[in-house]
Amino acid sequence: MRALPLLTAGLVLLVAQPAQASRPVQASPPGPLRWGACPAAQKDLVAAGAECGDLTVPLDWSVPDGRTIRIAVSRIKAKDRAHRRGILLSNPGGPGGSGLANTLGLRPALRDVADHYDLIGFDPRFIGGSTPLGCGPAPAPAPPRERTSPRRDFEDGVARNRATAARCFAHGDNAVLLPHASTRNVARDMDAIRAALGERKLSYYGVSYGADLGAVYTQLFPDRVDRMVVDSSTDPDTTQYELFRRAGKPLESGLDEWAAWTARHAGTYRLGRTAPEVRATVQRLLDRAERRPVPVAGTRLGAPLIRLFLRQFVQQQEDDAALARTVRTLVDAADGRKVRPNPELTGMLAFLNSPEIAASFTGGAVFMCGDGGWPAGGWPGETETYWRNIQHSRAAQPVFGPLVNDMMAPCPFWKTAPREPGTRIANSVPVLMLQAMRDGNVPYDGALALHRKLKGSRLVSADIRSHGVYGRGAQGRTSVPCADRAVNGYLRGGPLPAQDLTCPKGTR
Template identity: 65%
Template structure:
């Protein structure tokens, strides 16, 4: 029987001005002029087929492992570039980050190009893999043991104990592997922001423009705080409350997810509750996989994020009902696709990257993971009264951070500046709730907020993922990146005519 680790899958299914040029203010506010790059560009690796086909160049930029010791050990950051079409109308460089934490981004700006339309012609599109991820200097944890298949019978307490053991083992494997003890303290959002500025400096640019989604939005906010005078046109999509801890951010996603499930009708909720009650005692076999309650909650949380996925969510519930009844059937594409995604090596790598940054982060926000397993269990059980479907997941998700052996080197970044920023947020986002964007909006005093009246995680360029575009939001972003014009006031985009999405899986940010 194939084993899918619910603990691993669950991780992704959420100061100092040290750094290149940070001390100097920029004269003037005009568009940056292109400067000859000192970076040694060449073809991208064979794995980056789309970048090579698009005519991109790739390179490595050396940055300090520890920015407090700029002459010490260095690591490499993998960078890609697609040149602006017209040097005469070139605005500068546009970096991006796809979220995570733990997501690689070498080809991410290329993926944005269809949404950028003609705006892409005015920027060198710069992708990069954050430190320790992808083609940058890697940081890997020791090989995980093959988990045992779920037993035919279980209990919520037994499932929780299994997640505690898995989290403790992940922390041990990451701390003890190779020279990770030296590397891990430097895996932080602050340092990724500093790496972004090192890329800017290596490319000979006075400023950088940026688009980031989810964790990438949080990263962009940190950049504006550390390097306000290096920030050009900054777009932050689906951000979080900068004052909340990471665990609090997980917890806050439970209530809006429950509300989203209610929107599908009482019969769907009733079916889900019956299936969870069954899975908490007798994991449900689906072909060669056995679904316990933690894994079933993860599948549902993945699908409830976007309204266009509602038909797939209903399909998954129907399939699991058939499995629970002992029927012979072939799982539909939604359930099959999700199970394939959750057991994929790519997602496992992404989740390891997420743990590395969530646990070592002094950037956004600082730590915030309770150390005692009893705290998670207590919160998990309390949540059942008001959040019976998603409460046990978001409150009981004990990350490896609870057992991490190192503390962040720096405190969390306090966001408060007047850098012009365009914020985007879906009003019914149940991954990073709307209130978090409102909180960040108050801290970024020069920002404007574009609200999309939809249930979604991510607002800009939804059409590139097969979702329904929000033209009002796409237009606001492209106008800002093209002309430098923020909306005069906050705006709310009317709900588009949503069409069911045909794709069955999408990684969360």
């Protein structure tokens, strides 16, 4: 879920009871999509010759004739019109990720399959070009302290989150819009896109939070699914805060893998000759940063930010060297040496000081705080609950426990309650699922739980440390050929695999 909020938030058993009734209410008709040129800022879409337009949908789907909002949509028509299958939508995750160019970005992985679909991108409501919602300018941050403590860092975070929630609801007419930011409403908007395009069904690929959005669509609109592919999904009997907490254990395991790799390259990185020695080096760095933030490139990095950086790198096995370079730089800086940040750390620092971080944070908070349950929601109201969870996690999860248990964002201070509960999944819609077995962001057992709920699904598992399985080769990472073949064969029109698959373990 949860790729974007990770850098900004501090991103089932078979049920006996019937699933919640869906409310596939939509305006009649959802309004025409009038196509024109794509915004100049969408350079990839412009270069591909895409067309863009806005779709008008209800703000509140239970009041289809009430206030409306605009959903930004893009289209690249199928090249092979004689064998056109229909429309393919996608979502990049987050929650809160802009998706207007996302389906276009899948073309290298899709290969010839892309020629058989109209590739449809869209920004979820309140994101990007879809009636964008902001929280107004934040006050200038206080300079990082020279000395701090874990409790002081925690209280600073609580104060920031409380202020952000107040600012979000005070800005513009957000108090009217925010109650309608939910995954169920995004799924309804997707179905409105389908109807406006005159299609009986849609096909879809979603990763991370986008995978959960796809599962929600199957529950609300089971008869309107053609080919559904969900990659890196979560347990639908949990909430967002629980999902964050569950990530601690696999993240620590991923760090163990990285520590073993780094120990094998001790001559290069000088962080330890054994995996326990490397882990001890990381722990000393964090223990020091919890008292004295590390000075790097004109700023100071406290332990919460360092943990966040560690998490970003440890999620992908190909980033082991980047993580080792980053830890080496931070250890040297903590020792008082003059350092030049390695490129990966420089990129992280640049993002922290960029305008994109505010948009990323707002987009994630809108849906994480707006959902009434899975695939988000579930935030304890008492801030001391988070502190207790942080402290209790330190024994078993010393590096990542304090991070994942502190991922409250502004949600405990949100000013309105969700309009609907979370979505309970229980259907037999055919779905192709993908999951990395060593995913440190959304743990593997969560995908198994969703797989049991999606009784018509097949699961393709990959024994890799990664968040996301499909199209890794097109992203410059180690590909998982059997997963790519399964997805492309299915989207091409073939059947689901006859049984669940486990892809052979790849080589580094």
